[in-house]
Amino acid sequence: MRAKRFHLASNQQSLFDDDPAPWELDAAAQQTLATVVLTTGPDNEYDYLIPDELLDARRPETLLEVGRRVRVPFGRGNRTEVGYCVAVGSKPAPGRKLKSIAGVLDKQSLLTPHMLRLTRWMADYYLCPWGQVLEAVVPAGVRGQAGTREVTLLSVPTRVAARVTTLDVTDKQRDVLQALANSPKPLTLKQLATRVGCTSAPINTLRKQGLIESRVERLDQGELEALVVTREAPKQLNDDQATVLREIYRELDAARHSTLLIHGVTGSGKTEVYIQAIEKVVSFGRQAIVLVPEISLTPQTVGRFRARFDHIAVLHSHLSDVERHRHWKKIAAGEVQVIVGARSGVFAPTPDLGLIVVDEEHETTFKQDSAPRYHAREVAQRRAADENVPLILGSATPALESWQRAAAGEYKLLSMPRRVNNWPMPAVRLVDLREDHNRRGALSRNLMQAMDAALRDGGQVILLLNRRGFSTHVQCPACGASAKCPECEISLTFHRQDAILLCHWCDHRQAPPQVCPDCGSTAIRYGGLGTQKLEAEVQARFPRTRVLRMDADTMRRPGSHETALDAFRNGEYRVLLGTQMIAKGLDFPNVTVVGVINADTALNWPDFRAGERTFHLVTQVAGRTGRGEKGGRVLVQTFDPEHPAIAAAARHDYDAFARVELPQREALGYPPYGSMIRFVCRGESEQQTAALAQQAVDQIQAAWGDDDPLRPGGPLKLRGPAPAPIAKLRGEFRYHVQAMHPDGDRLRAAVKAALAKLTPPEGLRWIVDVDPWEMM
Numbered sequence: 001m002r003a004k005r006f007h008l009a010s011n012q013q014s015l016f017d018d019d020p021a022p023w024e025l026d027a028a029a030q031q032t033l034a035t036v037v038l039t040t041g042p043d044n045e046y047d048y049l050i051p052d053e054l055l056d057a058r059r060p061e062t063l064l065e066v067g068r069r070v071r072v073p074f075g076r077g078n079r080t081e082v083g084y085c086v087a088v089g090s091k092p093a094p095g096r097k098l099k100s101i102a103g104v105l106d107k108q109s110l111l112t113p114h115m116l117r118l119t120r121w122m123a124d125y126y127l128c129p130w131g132q133v134l135e136a137v138v139p140a141g142v143r144g145q146a147g148t149r150e151v152t153l154l155s156v157p158t159r160v161a162a163r164v165t166t167l168d169v170t171d172k173q174r175d176v177l178q179a180l181a182n183s184p185k186p187l188t189l190k191q192l193a194t195r196v197g198c199t200s201a202p203i204n205t206l207r208k209q210g211l212i213e214s215r216v217e218r219l220d221q222g223e224l225e226a227l228v229v230t231r232e233a234p235k236q237l238n239d240d241q242a243t244v245l246r247e248i249y250r251e252l253d254a255a256r257h258s259t260l261l262i263h264g265v266t267g268s269g270k271t272e273v274y275i276q277a278i279e280k281v282v283s284f285g286r287q288a289i290v291l292v293p294e295i296s297l298t299p300q301t302v303g304r305f306r307a308r309f310d311h312i313a314v315l316h317s318h319l320s321d322v323e324r325h326r327h328w329k330k331i332a333a334g335e336v337q338v339i340v341g342a343r344s345g346v347f348a349p350t351p352d353l354g355l356i357v358v359d360e361e362h363e364t365t366f367k368q369d370s371a372p373r374y375h376a377r378e379v380a381q382r383r384a385a386d387e388n389v390p391l392i393l394g395s396a397t398p399a400l401e402s403w404q405r406a407a408a409g410e411y412k413l414l415s416m417p418r419r420v421n422n423w424p425m426p427a428v429r430l431v432d433l434r435e436d437h438n439r440r441g442a443l444s445r446n447l448m449q450a451m452d453a454a455l456r457d458g459g460q461v462i463l464l465l466n467r468r469g470f471s472t473h474v475q476c477p478a479c480g481a482s483a484k485c486p487e488c489e490i491s492l493t494f495h496r497q498d499a500i501l502l503c504h505w506c507d508h509r510q511a512p513p514q515v516c517p518d519c520g521s522t523a524i525r526y527g528g529l530g531t532q533k534l535e536a537e538v539q540a541r542f543p544r545t546r547v548l549r550m551d552a553d554t555m556r557r558p559g560s561h562e563t564a565l566d567a568f569r570n571g572e573y574r575v576l577l578g579t580q581m582i583a584k585g586l587d588f589p590n591v592t593v594v595g596v597i598n599a600d601t602a603l604n605w606p607d608f609r610a611g612e613r614t615f616h617l618v619t620q621v622a623g624r625t626g627r628g629e630k631g632g633r634v635l636v637q638t639f640d641p642e643h644p645a646i647a648a649a650a651r652h653d654y655d656a657f658a659r660v661e662l663p664q665r666e667a668l669g670y671p672p673y674g675s676m677i678r679f680v681c682r683g684e685s686e687q688q689t690a691a692l693a694q695q696a697v698d699q700i701q702a703a704w705g706d707d708d709p710l711r712p713g714g715p716l717k718l719r720g721p722a723p724a725p726i727a728k729l730r731g732e733f734r735y736h737v738q739a740m741h742p743d744g745d746r747l748r749a750a751v752k753a754a755l756a757k758l759t760p761p762e763g764l765r766w767i768v769d770v771d772p773w774e775m776m
Contacts, residue, residue: 068104139328153188240270244273261405286354355391362398423626467531470526495532615752
């Protein structure tokens with residue numbers, strides 16, 4: 001068998017030092033070696049010998065191939081570890097003895113060469129072990145073959161089937177052999193016994209005599225029932241949509257990679273453009289991946305795609321392992337035309353990818369908050385470039401990183417400035433809460449009047465409040481003491497429905513106090529506003545109106561998003577209120593009023609993206625109305641109506657927001673004008689945690705070296721170490737460091753070198769976040 005050569009990375013190692021008995025080999029001799037990356041342990045690549053039986057092409061179920069998992073001996077104790085085979089090739093024999101692969105775990109490759117290159121890039125870019133990236137890319141349900149079980153399959157060898165009538169066996173045994181010989185496929189023992197009408201005894205006897213062969217296979221326990229949907233014809237495009245679609249067709253016909261940023265206002269018909277572009281991709285016999293930011297958007301998006309395509313797969317975190325495994329297998333087999341998914345959908349194993357679409361590309365949910373801390377938009381960009389296919393990014397409020405790349409010519413900007421059917425953008429009114437002195441609850445007089453008029457006219461209302469719970473803080477007015485989480489030292493939120501105080505970070509729960517534990521006062525004050533209190537107020541003011549609340553407390557069960565949104569769409573509820581999950585992408589023509597209860601919620605966060613997040617949220621939720629003939633209006637309640645983000649959102653003016661925000665970012669060196677890496681360490685000892693953060697700063701500075709005044713980009717910027725905005729979380733103190741510089745490659749190299757020299761004491765942990773989106 002001729003071994004294919006693969007590039008082996010520079011940090012590849014052999015297991016020479018693990019074997020105490022070296023022996024010399026001819027340096028010119030060649031050996032067929034496998035390169036293995038372990039799923040846990042050292043972040044290196046190791047060479048192993050391949051036993052002959054694993055190179056036998058006649059046994060595909062045990063054949064070693066790139067992309068399969070293997071069992072290997074590791075370390076001086078030869079403990080068994082699991083790893084991925086990332087390369088197979090002939091190499092000069094080393095001067096020390098190598099260990100051999102113990103076995104192959106998978107019957108087929110889980111990773112294509114494209115996906116191996118992508119994960120290698122992710123490991124380098126996001127400073128994460130390659131094995132950890134591989135484990136994240138291949139779902140647990142796929143690795144464990146969820147929804148399948150091992151069964152023993154019985155069959156009759158050809159030499160036996162040809163002489164069944166002449167064999168010296170009992171009549172029942174002959175019936176068993178005849179039934180197996182006549183079966184088009186192997187049978188389980190239970191199937192065979194049922195078909196013949198016998199016990200297992202005659203079957204087992206024939207197996208012992210070698211007249212029946214057996215093999216163990218893992219089989220699927222069943223397929224999901226196909227959904228029946230009404231097919232829809234393509235919609236007529238307006239001029240803006242047609243112009244954008246022609247540009248996409250041009251890139252598809254050229255069979256080349258490019259990134260197209262569609263800046264389309266809410267309601268401009270971006271999804272129909274995606275669908276018609278994908279129809280062209282499917283006509284080529286290729287597949288498309290469509291990423292959406294929220295689970296709540298997935299059912300609506302899937303429904304639209306099911307009405308236009310025959311074969312759809314869905315990938316998101318609310319799927320069971322069995323469902324995810326079934327979708328994964330169909331995708332890998334080329335049976336799926338369109339994959340709709342959240343963040344992890346970017347890793348769909350498409351055999352012939354033709355297009356990637358990232359809808360609402362600005363959304364923070366595309367950033368993974370655990371290792372590997374990747375951003376799906378950046379990974380999609382890399383994958384599309386590697387597989388030479390176009391990437392479409394769509395948003396009414398593009399991320400400033402994407403906007404700047406379009407301005408620099410890296411992306412092609414396509415505009416859709418008008419809504420379909422020429423519906424006008426909804427009128428937005430800013431309600432200055434500083435002047436509403438008579439307001440006693442969450443709803444201002446202006447918003448109350450607008451809601452009342454909308455409900456009387458048969459319309460529906462959406463209210464956004466990005467705080468869940470009933471009261472956001474509990475305090476004693478006599479001495480000022482407040483209820484805080486003992487593990488996180490942040491305010492506990494009162495949830496009236498369960499009558500508990502809850503920490504939204506660590507899930508600590510405790511009963512609300514009857515008296516102040518510090519001074520004994522019984523005058524406990526429940527302050528602040530959450531979605532539960534807002535729901536109670538709306539019910540009290542509009543007692544005959546059905547109200548639907550959507551937040552993390554009510555949307556816990558699988559399928560709850562789809563059920564709730566369908567009920568609102570069908571008119572079962574007249575008011576929908578909730579957190580940011582209701583602010584994006586949803587299309588409800590009967591919604592005529594949208595209210596933003598407190599637009600300032602995120603403005604004061606210690607995050608350089610606070611203004612951008614506020615602009616996105618207000619603009620997106622405002623776009624949920626005015627999508628039908630009834631029109632719509634938006635009321636934004638704020639204590640800071642002059643803030644540039646809020647003022648620009650009220651005018652639906654993205655350009656104005658970018659003109660103010662980008663120069664401020666550039667002056668401070670923040671993205672998109674510089675790369676940022678955040679280092680966070682945590683531990684039970686505040687002194688040791690701070691010392692580790694300082695050690696990280698010292699090591700980064702040492703790895704960076706002296707700044708050449710002639711080198712572009714200026715000096716390295718290091719902020720910290722300092723206590724994180726949430727200084728204590730889950731019982732651990734937290735310190736963080738921010739490193740920034742325009743040269744992202746040099747910055748990553750310095751941080752990687754620094755972290756390799758860190759020696760944290762027992763009990764201390766740290767994370768590194770490249771291009772962070774969460775600063776808390």
